[in-house]
Structures are given as structure tokens and as C-alpha cells.
Amino acid sequence: MAKSPEVKLAVFGRAGVGKSALVVRFLTRRFIWEYDPTLESTYRHQATIDDEVVTMEILDTAGQEDTQQKESHMRWGDGFVIVYDITDRGSFDEVAPLRGLLEEVKKPKNVPLVLVGNKADLEHARQVGTEEGERLAAEMACAFYECSACADEGGMVAEAFHELCRELRRRKAVQGKARRRSSTTHVKQAINKMLTKISS
Numbered sequence: 001m002a003k004s005p006e007v008k009l010a011v012f013g014r015a016g017v018g019k020s021a022l023v024v025r026f027l028t029r030r031f032i033w034e035y036d037p038t039l040e041s042t043y044r045h046q047a048t049i050d051d052e053v054v055t056m057e058i059l060d061t062a063g064q065e066d067t068q069q070k071e072s073h074m075r076w077g078d079g080f081v082i083v084y085d086i087t088d089r090g091s092f093d094e095v096a097p098l099r100g101l102l103e104e105v106k107k108p109k110n111v112p113l114v115l116v117g118n119k120a121d122l123e124h125a126r127q128v129g130t131e132e133g134e135r136l137a138a139e140m141a142c143a144f145y146e147c148s149a150c151a152d153e154g155g156m157v158a159e160a161f162h163e164l165c166r167e168l169r170r171r172k173a174v175q176g177k178a179r180r181r182s183s184t185t186h187v188k189q190a191i192n193k194m195l196t197k198i199s200s
């Protein structure tokens with residue numbers, strides 16, 4: 001039987017945006033109010049996404065990491081969830097620099113990621129409009145979700161993680177095709193060389 005794909009996903013965002021709450025919601029479908037804010041944690045999780053079993057390793061980073069720690073976690077990950085809090089404009093302003101660092105650390109560029117605006121249940125305290133999130137995601141060419149780890153009726157949190165896995169799968173398929181195409185080209189070139197030698 002084919003081995004299920006394994007993907008490493010890292011969750012980034014300013015301290016307090018709800019990274020741990022989102023990861024715990026995704027893994028347990030529950031909301032837990034408080035976590036140790038300084039800890040980073042890794043979890044393993046299996047899910048069936050479009051009939052394919054995917055094994056995820058999820059790193060919930062600590063919001064107060066220094067640049068060196070961030071870079072090391074960025075090197076570790078295959079795909080990224082960048083989270084901001086819709087009630088905290090400063091957390092939204094930190095998204096672009098985080099994406100910038102990702103693009104510096106990861107090569108090739110155009111890193112697989114999804115953008116999540118969390119705490120959508122706190123509409124009365126909103127500081128970042130939905131359309132602003134949409135616009136930023138369009139600029140970053142990634143999917144965008146407004147979610148609430150606390151009241152996730154629509155299953156949006158899982159959808160964000162699943163979409164990231166789909167994006168990684170799409171890219172792997174494209175890379176596989178490109179590799180196959182280049183090896184076919186090499187074989188063709190070798191045959192042509194041989195034929196040229198024989199005929200000369």
C-alpha cells in the first residue's frame with residue numbers, strides 16, 4: 001500500500017492571536033481558554049482529505065520567538081498558517097513582514113501558506129475588515145479564512161488546514177510532472193546523440 005504523504009505545517013502569528021487555540025480546535029474540535037503562552041508545541045495528526053490520508057506534523061510556534069527561532073521553524077516547515085487577530089490591527093500589520101521573512105528563508109519563493117483572521121466571534125471589537133484580509137491574501141497569492149477558534153460552527157478552522165494540505169499536494173504533483181518531463185527530455189537527447197553518432 002502507498003505510504004500516506006507527510007507534511008510539516010507551522011503556525012505563525014503575533015502572541016495572543018490564538019495560534020494554540022486554533023491548533024487545539026483543529027485537533028480536538030474543542031476550545032480551551034488558556035495555554036502556556038511561552039511554549040511551542042508539535043502535534044501529529046492524520047486526516048482524510050479528498051479520499052487521501054495525510055499525516056500532518058503541526059508546529060504551534062510561540063508568538064514571542066526571536067528572528068533566529070522563526071527562521072529555524074520556517075526552514076523546518078513545508079507549509080505555513082499565518083494568523084492574525086481581527087480585533088488587533090498590530091497583528092495584521094505583522095503578517096507582511098512574516099511573509100517577507102518566509103520568502104527570504106525558503107527557496108524557491110512563493111511559499112505555500114494560508115492566511116487566517118482569527119477571533120471572528122468578536123465582531124464588536126473588529127479592527128481589521130474582511131476585505132482587508134482578502135486583499136492581503138490576494139497579494140500573497142494564498143487562501144484566506146476568517147475563523148473563530150472559540151465558535152467554529154462552520155468547520156472553517158479544519159478547512160484552512162486542509163486547504164494548506166491540498167496546496168502542498170498540488171505543488172508536489174506539478175513538481176513531479178516537471179521532473180518526469182525533464183527526465184523524458186534527457187532520454188530523448190541521449191537517443192538523438194547516439195543517432196547522430198551512428199549516422200556520422
Ligand SMILES: Nc1nc2c(ncn2[C@@H]2O[C@H](COP(=O)(O)OP(=O)(O)OP(=O)(O)O)[C@@H](O)[C@H]2O)c(=O)[nH]1
Pocket residue numbers: 013014015016017018019020021022032033034035036037038039061062063064118119120121122147148149150151
Ligand atoms: N473570543 C475569542 N478568543 C480567542 C479565540 N482564539 C483564542 N482566543 C483567546 O485569545 C487568547 C490567546 O490565545 P492563544 O491560543 O494562547 O494565542 P497564541 O497565539 O497561541 O499566543 P502565544 O502562545 O502567546 O503566541 C486566549 O485567552 C484565548 O482564549 C477566538 O477565536 N475567540
